[in-house]
Amino acid sequence: MKIKYVTIIVDDMDKSIEFYTEVLGFEVDDVFDLPGGKIVLLSNGDETGFELIQNSTFKTGFYSVGLDVEDIHKEMENFRKNNVEIAMEPTRISVGIMARVIDPNGVNIVLIQHGT
Template sequence: MKMIHTMLRVKDMDASIAFYTEVLGMKLHSRKDYPEGKFTLAFVGYGEEADDGSIELTYNWGRDQYELGDAFGHVALAVTDIYGTCDTIKEKGGQVVREAGPMKHGTTVIAFVKDPNGYMIELIQR
């Protein structure tokens, strides 16, 4: 078995695709409208969709608000230069909500970014 994607419901597909591709540097693998179901799916990720995990962005037509709930935590991304990555994200208009630094009670260097829908993205120095 292998993890293939995580699905996030989004309120604005264009803004979400722009964030994941332009701010976080992912590639848009695919985007398809499903008129009969009144939804759009887009898949974004770093590697090839067949080989690496992706994020599935789901936009339900006419729905622009979701309750994020308190069960979901975050999506984590490994980065080689967390401080430079945070600077680049801010330069591109992204919101860094926890600056890079060691995690509480540990030594791993992490940061958190918020996407346009309010989902948290953890950056981990690797």
């Protein structure tokens, strides 16, 4: 299991992109326009990046950590055994399978098994 991305909900997408690109040296990988919002994916050539989301649904700030996993069902079994709150059961998405659990502090931990 490895960290793939960190999601941050932002108030001002332009200022946020400027900060992460000009100050931290990340590059914009992809932009997705959504009804009432936008998602911007940033990377720096490493395997870990940032996902910036701007919309009116979520409160501004740290939202989630995305983990790349080899066997999502095995990981979910471990979470169940340890009584971890499961917010979303494994669900097929365009790049594989995704699930979401909540850590003891209320932080979303998103698991993604690619290519299945």
